[in-house]
Amino acid sequence: xxxxxxxxxxxxxxxxxxxxxxxxxxxxxxxxxxxxxxxxxxxxxxxxxxxxxxxxxxxxxxxxxxxxxxxxxxxxxxxxxxxxxxxxxxxxxxxxxxxxxxxxxxxxxxxxxxxxxxxxxxxxxxxxxxxxxxxxxxxxxxxxxxxxxxxxxxxxxxxxxxxxxxxxxxxxxxxxxxxxxxxxxxxxxxxxxxxxxxxxxxxxxxxxxxxxxxxxxxxxxxxxxxxxxxxxxxxxxxxxxxxxxxxxxxxxxxxxxxxxxxxxxxxxxxxxxxxxxxxxxxxxxxxxxxxxxxxxxxxxxxxxxxxxxxxxxxxxxxxxxxxxxxxxxxxxxxxxxxxxxxxxxxxxxxxxxxxxxxxxxx
Amino acid sequence: xxxxxxxxxxxxxxxxxxxxxxxxxxxxxxxxxxxxxxxxxxxxxxxxxxxxxxxxxxxxxxxxxxxxxxxxxxxxxxxxxxxxxxxxxxxxxxxxxxxxxxxxxxxxxxxxxxxxxxxxxxxxxxxxxxxxxxxxxxxxxxxxxxxxxxxxxxxxxxxxxxxxxxxxxxxxxxxxxxxxxxxxxxxxxxxxxxxxxxxxxxxxxxxxxxxxxxxxxxxxxxxxxxxxxxxxxxxxxxxxxxxxxxxxxxxxxxxxxxxxxxxxxxxxxxxxxxxxxxxxxxxxxxxxxxxxxxxxxxxxxxxxxxxxxxxxxxxxxxxxxxxxxxxxxxxxxxxxxxxxxxxxxxxxxxxxxxxxxxxxxx
Numbered sequence: 209x210x211x212x213x214x215x216x217x218x219x220x221x222x223x224x225x226x227x228x229x230x231x232x233x234x235x236x237x238x239x240x241x242x243x244x245x246x247x248x249x250x251x252x253x254x255x256x257x258x259x260x261x262x263x264x265x266x267x268x269x270x271x272x273x274x275x276x277x278x279x280x281x282x283x284x285x286x287x288x289x290x291x292x293x294x295x296x297x298x299x300x301x302x303x304x305x306x307x308x309x310x311x312x313x314x315x316x317x318x319x320x321x322x323x324x325x326x327x328x329x330x331x332x333x334x335x336x337x338x339x340x341x342x343x344x345x346x347x348x349x350x351x352x353x354x355x356x357x358x359x360x361x362x363x364x365x366x367x368x369x370x371x372x373x374x375x376x377x378x379x380x381x382x383x384x385x386x387x388x389x390x391x392x393x394x395x396x397x398x399x400x401x402x403x404x405x406x407x408x409x410x411x412x413x414x415x416x417x418x419x420x421x422x423x424x425x426x427x428x429x430x431x432x433x434x435x436x437x438x439x440x441x442x443x444x445x446x447x448x449x450x451x452x453x454x455x456x457x458x459x460x461x462x463x464x465x466x467x468x469x470x471x472x473x474x475x476x477x478x479x480x481x482x483x484x485x486x487x488x489x490x491x492x493x494x495x496x497x498x499x500x501x502x503x504x505x506x507x508x509x510x511x512x513x514x515x516x517x518x519x520x521x522x523x524x525x526x527x528x529x530x531x532x533x534x535x536x537x538x539x540x541x542x543x544x545x546x547x548x549x550x551x552x553x554x555x556x557x558x559x560x561x562x563x564x565x566x567x568x569x570x
Numbered sequence: 571x572x573x574x575x576x577x578x579x580x581x582x583x584x585x586x587x588x589x590x591x592x593x594x595x596x597x598x599x600x601x602x603x604x605x606x607x608x609x610x611x612x613x614x615x616x617x618x619x620x621x622x623x624x625x626x627x628x629x630x631x632x633x634x635x636x637x638x639x640x641x642x643x644x645x646x647x648x649x650x651x652x653x654x655x656x657x658x659x660x661x662x663x664x665x666x667x668x669x670x671x672x673x674x675x676x677x678x679x680x681x682x683x684x685x686x687x688x689x690x691x692x693x694x695x696x697x698x699x700x701x702x703x704x705x706x707x708x709x710x711x712x713x714x715x716x717x718x719x720x721x722x723x724x725x726x727x728x729x730x731x732x733x734x735x736x737x738x739x740x741x742x743x744x745x746x747x748x749x750x751x752x753x754x755x756x757x758x759x760x761x762x763x764x765x766x767x768x769x770x771x772x773x774x775x776x777x778x779x780x781x782x783x784x785x786x787x788x789x790x791x792x793x794x795x796x797x798x799x800x801x802x803x804x805x806x807x808x809x810x811x812x813x814x815x816x817x818x819x820x821x822x823x824x825x826x827x828x829x830x831x832x833x834x835x836x837x838x839x840x841x842x843x844x845x846x847x848x849x850x851x852x853x854x855x856x857x858x859x860x861x862x863x864x865x866x867x868x869x870x871x872x873x874x875x876x877x878x879x880x881x882x883x884x885x886x887x888x889x890x891x892x893x894x895x896x897x898x899x900x901x902x903x904x905x906x907x908x909x910x911x912x913x914x915x916x917x918x919x920x921x922x923x924x925x926x927x928x929x930x931x932x
Contacts, residue, residue, distance in 0.1 A: 215748075215749075215774065215801075216748070217671070217748075217749055217750050217751050217775045218801065218805075219674075220672065220673040220674040220720065220721075220751075221670060221671060221673070221805045222669060222671075222673050222805075222809055224808050224809055224812040225812060232630070232632075232634065234633075240630070243631055245629055245630050245631065247629075248629075249625030249626075249628070249629055250625065250628050250629065254628060255623060255625065255628070258620045258821060259621045261620050262617070263611030263617065265790050266611070266617070266787065266788050266789075266791055266825070267607055267608055267609075267610075267611055267612065267787045267788070267789065267790060268594070268602070268605075268607050268790055269605055269607065269783070269790065270594075270789075270792070271594050271596075272594065296814065297814060297816060297817075299813075299814040299816070300814050300817075303813055303814055307584060308583060308584050309582060309583060309584075310582065311582040311583065311584050312581075312582040328812045328813075329812075331812070332809070332812055332813060358582065359579075359582075386577075386578065386579075387577075387579055389579050389582075412577065413577065413579045421631070425625075425628065425629045426628050426629070427632075428627050428628045428629060428630055428631065428819060428820035428821070429628055429820070429821065430632070430818070430819045439577075439580065443580075443583045443584075447584055447586055450586040450691075450693070450694055451661075451665055451690075451691070452658065452659060452662045454661070454789070454792060455658060455659075455662075455792065457790060457791045457792045457821065457822055458790035459620060459790070459791060459819065459821040459822070459825075460819055460821070463628070463821075
C-alpha cells in the first residue's frame, strides 16, 4: 500500500508481526507429517456425541462455565473443578494466560528455541520478553530462569526440539520464581514421562496448559485447558468472562467429555504412536540422521550431509509434508510428525532412495 | 481475600470488572426468554453436517482461513471473500475488532444504553471511551457521534432497547467519521429492516458485525462474522493469525455452511419469529405495558404500575426466565425474548393472572 493511500483510521490499527499458519490440505493423497496431528482417530464416543447433538444444543447458548468438561477433566487429573480452565485450543488458553498474568514491567522469560507463538503474543499484548538460549544440545539451562522476571513460560516437552526436561528441572524453576507466574506448556506431555500437574497442588503460581489437539486427536474441535491453583483459574475465568463468555461450542463440550471418559482408548492410542516413534527413530539413525531423544509425537532430525531445506523440498515434491523452520540455530533441522505405520513406510521408502542416490553421486 | 494473603505474582494479574454471564439452564420445564435465543431449530442441514463428520475432520486442524464458510457468506451477502471475517461468535469478532482498530489516545464513542460488553472490552484492552446518552425515548442522537473520537460503535438494532435506527442515520454517522473505524453491531438485524452491509462498499472504514446466535438459531455453535473493506478484514486477520490461527472448529465451519446455504429456511424462520413478536406486542399493550417498537427478537417492556424487578422475580418463581438489568435509566424494564407461540401463551397466561390480582388489590 503506497504512503499516499494510507487512510487516517489506519494509523490506529494494531501492528502485529504477520504470521502465516502451517499448510493445511484436504488432499488425501498427501502424507501430512507437518502439524503434529494424531494419525489415529479420536475415541469412538466423540463422533457419537456429534451424531447425537439435538436442535436445542445448537439453538441455545452453551454453558459458559463449560461445567461438564471441566468436571470430567478434574476427575481424570485428580484435581478440583475450580482448578481447571478450558479454552478454544491451547493457543487460546495460553494467549489468555499471557494477557491475564504478564502485566509486569519486567520481561518474561522463555527459551530462544521454543513455540513460535510466545513472542507473537508478547507483541500483541505489549509484554516485554527476553529469550534464554538453550544449550548446544537444545537443552534448557534452568539457572537462566532464576533471575528477576515478569513471568516464565517453558514448553515441556519443548517444541520443535521434542526434548523433555525432567520434572525436577521444572520444579527447580518454579521454586526459584515464587513471585512470578510460571506457565508450563505441556502440549506433548502425553507422549513423555511425567506431567507437572501434581506440582500445582504445591505451588499456587504454577499453571500447566495442555491440549486435545495431539494425544486426544481432536485438533479439529479446538479444545485446550489449564490446571492450576484456584487463584490462577479464577483470574483466568474473570478475564474470559469479560472477553467472550461463550467460547467453547456445545459440540466441542460434548465431544470433549467423551474423549476424556475413554481413558483406555486414550492410553492405547498414545502407546501406538510411541511405538511407531521408537521404530522411526531407529530407521532415521540408520539413514544418517541425528536428533534429540523425542518425548513427543514428532522427531526433530538433521541429516549428516543433506541440507534440511533440500530434503524438505524433495519431500514436498513427493507429496510428503514435513515442517521446516528457517530460523537461527535450527535451519538445518526438519520437524517430522509421527504418522501411521503405512505413512512412515512411504516416508522411509522415499528417504532411502533419495539418500542412496545422493551417496552414489558423492 | 485478605490483604496479607496476597501473593507477589497476583500484583500483575490483569484487573477486569467481574462479569457474570446470563443464566443458562438445561431444565426443560423452564421457559427461557432471557438470552434472546431463537425458539426454532436451525436449518435441517446443520444437524446433518454434524452427523456426517468423520474422524479426519476431528483429528486434523481446521482450515485457519475458514474458507468454506467465508465463501458461503460472501456469496449470500454479495461481497468478496476478502471482505468477510469469521470468529467464535460476534463477541469474539467484536473483541478482536476493538483490539485491532481502537488504538488511538482519543476515546471511542458508544451509547450509554447498549450492549454491556463494550465498556468491558474497553477496560480489558485499556481503550478510553465516552458514552453518549440516548434520548428519553432511548433513541440514538446521531450528532453526538460527530465529534473527534478514536472510533465509534453502534448496535443497530440497539440492545436492550430493541430500537432500529434508519440506515440513513448510520450512514450519516459514518460520513461524519472518515478518520475513525465505525463498527455497526447488527446482532439482531435480520429481525429489522435493512443492514448496513451494502454501505461497506462505499465506506472503507465501516465494519458490520453479525452473528449466527439469533436469526440462525446457532448460539450453541459460536459463529460470528464481520463484513467490511479488504483493508479492515486484512487487519483483523493479521491480528487473528497472530493470536490463535485455528479459532473455529471444523464442526462449526461445516454446520455454518449448511445454515447459510438454506436461505429459504432462514427467511421462513425469521418471519415466524416476527409474527409472534407482533402478536406479543399487541398482548403486552393490552396488559398495560409500554415499549419501544421492536426490530429484534425481544421486547423491552415496562409496566404502568408493577415494578420490573417485582415482575422479574414473580416470573422467575414461576419458571419463566426473562432479563432484568439493574442499571440507571432502564431498571424499570424487562427484556423478554420471543419464544414459541406456546411459550408466549404461558407467559401471557401468567401475566394476565398476576396483573389482575394486583388490580383487585389496588
